[in-house]
Amino acid sequence: MQEITLEVILRLVFGIRDDRRLDRLRVLLPKLIEIGGSATLMMLPPRVREATRRLPFTQYGRFLRLRTAVDEILFDEIGRRRAEPGGTDVLGRLLETELGDQEVRDELITLLIAGHETTATGLAWAFERLLRTPDVLDRLPHDEEYLDAVVKEALRVRPVVFEAPRLVDAPLRLGDYEVPAGWYAAPLIALIHQDPSIWPSPEEFRPERFLDGADAHGKAWMPFGGGRRFCVGAQLALLEMRVILREVLGRLELSAPDPAPEARRLKLVTLAPAKLTRVSARARTPARTP
Ligand code: HEM
Known part of the structure; x- marks a missing residue:
């Protein structure tokens, strides 16, 4: 069921059509969601978290790497869609507003987390x-x-x-x-x-x-x-x-x-x-x- 509802978000909300991007996100997003929602990561005092930022094998380090990989695809997609406006998906509608790229990306992630x-x-x-x-x-x-x-x-x-x-x-x-x-x-x-x-x-x-x-x-x-x-x-x-x-x-x-x-x-x-x-x-x- 998670695979199916993720697919719905990728297509109807993110509006992604490109097979290679879809394949990457199908792998990256479940991992990002799992680690981003982990209680141990959330409970970590911010100072401790920051101290582990550059260590790739810590949970926070992994989270940051996954987030960067997802952001690369999303910001690229946002740029591409700004160049060709339209579309009936949620991203197309968000791009009709005054929101900047970072805010649009945040809205997409919110919808993913809340809706998947x-x-x-x-x-x-x-x-x-x-x-x-x-x-x-x-x-x-x-x-x-x-x-x-x-x-x-x-x-x-x-x-x-x-x-x-x-x-x-x-x-x-x-x-x-x-x-x-x-x-x-x-x-x-x-x-x-x-x-x-x-x-x-x-x-x-x-x-x-x-x-x-x-x-x-x-x-x-x-x-x-x-x-x-x-x-x-x-x-x-x-x-x-x-x-x-x-x-x-x-x-x-x-x-x-x-x-x-x-x-x-x-x-x-x-x-x-x-x-x-x-x-x-x-x-x-x-x-x-x-
Ligand atoms: C069976 C599926 C779902 C359930 C049970 C559910 C339940 C809820 C509940 C209880 C709230 C809080 C409402 C309140 O505080 O009064 C909420 C808020 C929200 N939901 Fe859902 N939801 C579902 C699916 C979705 C989907 C598919 C999306 C988007 C694609 C979504 C996006 C959101 C967002 C963005 C909010 C925050 C709204 C706001 O604060 O203005 N949800 N949901």
């Missing part, structure tokens, strides 16, 4: 829940409306991001509590999605909840956060998840030998499957299309 692993994790959970709920799996690919409900229900029962914190800049009254300025307040997405007064039998994976009166749940469905900082990639993520589920399930018949649900593991800000799920896949003949 989150969507892959959402998909992994969608497949996991489907495999453990064979009645629902049997109904797929089915029609677009049901597929949309499956995606929404997967993101409800297994939200990828577990909270959406806000730094409070003025005292905030929350029920009986007063949150002082300077504190963080965060709706816990995973808890809201388990509230039985809104979601009857909240543990059940039941896409039908979203079929009638899909918007009845209002703000209680919030896998993409809310308010002004609502996820900018939400529509892309929902579309990607539908397309990928449809394509995979149209070609493959999937089953899981072990019916036990997969445990969750906290991975920086996301809740990911704790382990790998064993899946049996058999080609459908002929391929089934909705």
